[in-house]
Amino acid sequence: MMDRPLKIAVASGKGGTGKTTVAVSLALTAAATGKTVQYLDCDVEEPNGHIFLKPQIHSRFPATVRLPEVIEKKCNGCGVCADICAYNAIAVVKEKVLIFPELCRGCGACSLFCPQGALVEISRPVGTVEIGAGAGVAFIRGVLSIGQIMSPAVIAAVKDAAGDQEITLLDCPPGTSCPVIEAVRDADAVLLVTEPTPFGLHDLTLAVEMTRALEKPFCVVLNRFDLGDDKTVAYCREENIPIVLSIADDRRIAETYARGEILIEALPSYAPVFTDAWERIWTWCIGRMPEKEVPAPANRERTATS
Amino acid sequence: MKEIVVISGKGGTGKTSLTAAFAAMGGKQVLADCDVDAADLHLVLNPEIIREDVFIGGSKASIREEDCTGCGLCVEHCRFRAIEYPVAASGDRADKPRINPVFCEGCRVCVRICPVEAIAFDPAESGRLFVSRTPLGPMVHACLGVAQGNSGKLVTLVRNEARAIAEREACELIIIDGPPGVGCPVIASITGANLALIVTEPTLSGHHDMQRAAELTAHFLIPTLVCVNKWDIHPGMTERIEKEARDHGVIPAGRIRYDQLVTEAQVRRTNVLACGDSPIGEEIKALWRCIEGALNGARTGGAGLKTVPP
Ligand code: SF4
Ligand code: SF4
Ligand code: SF4
Ligand code: SF4
Numbered sequence: 001m002m003d004r005p006l007k008i009a010v011a012s013g014k015g016g017t018g019k020t021t022v023a024v025s026l027a028l029t030a031a032a033t034g035k036t037v038q039y040l041d042c043d044v045e046e047p048n049g050h051i052f053l054k055p056q057i058h059s060r061f062p063a064t065v066r067l068p069e070v071i072e073k074k075c076n077g078c079g080v081c082a083d084i085c086a087y088n089a090i091a092v093v094k095e096k097v098l099i100f101p102e103l104c105r106g107c108g109a110c111s112l113f114c115p116q117g118a119l120v121e122i123s124r125p126v127g128t129v130e131i132g133a134g135a136g137v138a139f140i141r142g143v144l145s146i147g148q149i150m151s152p153a154v155i156a157a158v159k160d161a162a163g164d165q166e167i168t169l170l171d172c173p174p175g176t177s178c179p180v181i182e183a184v185r186d187a188d189a190v191l192l193v194t195e196p197t198p199f200g201l202h203d204l205t206l207a208v209e210m211t212r213a214l215e216k217p218f219c220v221v222l223n224r225f226d227l228g229d230d231k232t233v234a235y236c237r238e239e240n241i242p243i244v245l246s247i248a249d250d251r252r253i254a255e256t257y258a259r260g261e262i263l264i265e266a267l268p269s270y271a272p273v274f275t276d277a278w279e280r281i282w283t284w285c286i287g288r289m290p291e292k293e294v295p296a297p298a299n300r301e302r303t304a305t306s
Numbered sequence: 307m308k309e310i311v312v313i314s315g316k317g318g319t320g321k322t323s324l325t326a327a328f329a330a331m332g333g334k335q336v337l338a339d340c341d342v343d344a345a346d347l348h349l350v351l352n353p354e355i356i357r358e359d360v361f362i363g364g365s366k367a368s369i370r371e372e373d374c375t376g377c378g379l380c381v382e383h384c385r386f387r388a389i390e391y392p393v394a395a396s397g398d399r400a401d402k403p404r405i406n407p408v409f410c411e412g413c414r415v416c417v418r419i420c421p422v423e424a425i426a427f428d429p430a431e432s433g434r435l436f437v438s439r440t441p442l443g444p445m446v447h448a449c450l451g452v453a454q455g456n457s458g459k460l461v462t463l464v465r466n467e468a469r470a471i472a473e474r475e476a477c478e479l480i481i482i483d484g485p486p487g488v489g490c491p492v493i494a495s496i497t498g499a500n501l502a503l504i505v506t507e508p509t510l511s512g513h514h515d516m517q518r519a520a521e522l523t524a525h526f527l528i529p530t531l532v533c534v535n536k537w538d539i540h541p542g543m544t545e546r547i548e549k550e551a552r553d554h555g556v557i558p559a560g561r562i563r564y565d566q567l568v569t570e571a572q573v574r575r576t577n578v579l580a581c582g583d584s585p586i587g588e589e590i591k592a593l594w595r596c597i598e599g600a601l602n603g604a605r606t607g608g609a610g611l612k613t614v615p616p
Binding site: 013014015016017020045046048051084086087105106107108109112113144146147148149151173174175176177178179181185197198199202203206209210213214227228229251254255257258259260 | 314315318319344350364383386411412415418419450457488509510512515521522539540566569573575
């Protein structure tokens with residue numbers, strides 16, 4: 001039934017919950033079942049997957065956004081572009097056009113509507129995409145350049161560079177705002193990694209809200225499940241959210257993480273835990289896949305505010 | 307008035323727990339939670355909300371179906387892939403496209419390009435800003451609506467509000483709990499601050515993230531300290547991070563041990579220092595003394611930073 005590739009996003013409302021540990025170990029577990037697997041590091045502000053997968057990078061290219069540029073001899077200084085730009089990225093001072101690249105989102109409005117056709121678009125690099133392989137898994141990551149704000153553009157470039165492997169694991173940035181949305185929007189299902197602490201639960205509820213707004217199926221991975229309190233488990237039960245994997249608070253895990261080792265390799269006793277979990281996740285995912293491919297949902301007008 | 311911002315490169319390093327403990331020592335201060343994407347500080351400060359403002363981050367487009375001819379121009383020109391033709395479960399594609407507000411960035415291209423003016427453009431609520439009273443002083447915090455952009459703008463509002471309160475109530479200090487990462491909201495949190503504290507963990511990723519956070523604060527010329535949290539998980543890495551930090555002009559200001567008390571304090575909705583005397587409490591107090599020294603040094607042009615012991 002499930003022949004088409006499966007894309008699973010690994011996300012969490014807050015950072016430091018073990019997202020990368022889970023994504024990397026699941027990638028290896030899936031690969032061990034004979035599937036072709038790619039790991040995409042979409043946490044482009046703080047990419048960490050390479051520390052564990054130690055990939056050989058074989059190609060590297062810039063992630064770019066489009067940026068307008070003025071053809072001076074065509075421009076008459078009318079100021080229309082400055083009025084149009086919704087992000088204050090253009091000013092026209094004394095009939096001279098000034099463009100502020102850090103503010104530009106590359107929406108294309110100015111070049112589209114300049115009455116003189118005096119704006120053309122050039123490519124502006126905002127980060128780097130690296131492609132390689134490590135630990136038996138295809139590897140792609142994006143790195144946002146320091147001082148840049150266009151994380152979503154770098155994430156989109158990572159996804160564009162992806163291959164057609166049977167399984168894709170997207171290691172997402174933390175939080176619930178634009179970068180996460182970009183990372184999650186094309187995934188088939190989402191794993192939300194959390195800890196059973198008050199902070200963890202609060203951030204999980206936000207992540208759940210986001211995932212629901214995107215109309216994605218999701219389930220929970222509970223890290224350090226024996227820590228904190230039992231409110232997270234109670235919440236999941238109430239909301240009917242399956243918990244597909246629980247990992248103990250084991251100081252050795254923190255230590256292998258600190259050394260940059262892959263959990264299921266450094267502590268093989270955890271391998272069966274992940275094998276079981278992968279089976280559960282796989283079954284759960286295919287149970288939720290529509291028979292026919294349905295493109296990204298856009299059929300319910302809903303303002304996603306809290 | 308001084309502003310100290312606590313950031314972390316990567317999230318989950320214990321930044322908020324430390325910020326709460328600092329607040330317990332800071333004296334007359336205003337607290338600003340700039341992690342608007344996942345604000346947690348209020349969970350341990352028992353705030354009483356005294357003001358709540360709606361935050362309009364921008365406007366969003368929506369198609370008036372009755373006016374739309376289905377020409378598809380808007381679909382073609384939306385660079386944010388926010389406009390699509392809904393597809394029914396049967397596989398049939400609708401005649402008229404829809405805008406998914408989650409993906410709309412408010413650029414207005416569709417509104418302008420639509421030949422029959424079928425697209426409305428209305429301000430949308432994208433979050434809330436709160437001013438609260440807490441036992442440790444006034445706090446400004448916010449909650450960004452799920453799937454909303456413009457977190458940078460909301461962060462700026464939080465900081466401005468905190469400054470206004472600090473001025474009104476003659477507070478000397480603003481403690482900012484910053485967001486993770488090095489992107490837009492972090493930049494909005496740190497610009498113009500007097501001092502940044504990077505909280506990191508002694509892991510390879512913590513090491514890597516500390517470097518990126520340090521590059522960012524250097525880019526904005528902000529004097530920076532670093533603290534290794536849970537340092538005893540990997541003492542060798544702690545040394546490495548501290549050495550690396552010094553090479554970046556960032557001053558190691560203290561080490562905090564791995565202690566379950568941090569989680570316990572969180573579960574009890576309070577800060578570590580309120581859980582009685584403890585070795586970790588002493589470490590946090592020493593760290594705070596270091597921060598205060600650096601802040602006072604920063605007042606005289608940053609030279610004082612160099613007198614902070616490593
Ligand atoms: S709209 Fe075109 S012609 Fe007018 S100021 Fe801008 S670039 Fe120049
Ligand atoms: S492309 Fe869009 S954001 Fe950039 S300058 Fe033009 S109108 Fe502004
Ligand atoms: S306003 Fe811009 S982002 Fe929003 S739907 Fe229209 S074209 Fe797309
Ligand atoms: S451009 Fe206007 S008329 Fe054409 S499909 Fe879009 S909303 Fe409908």
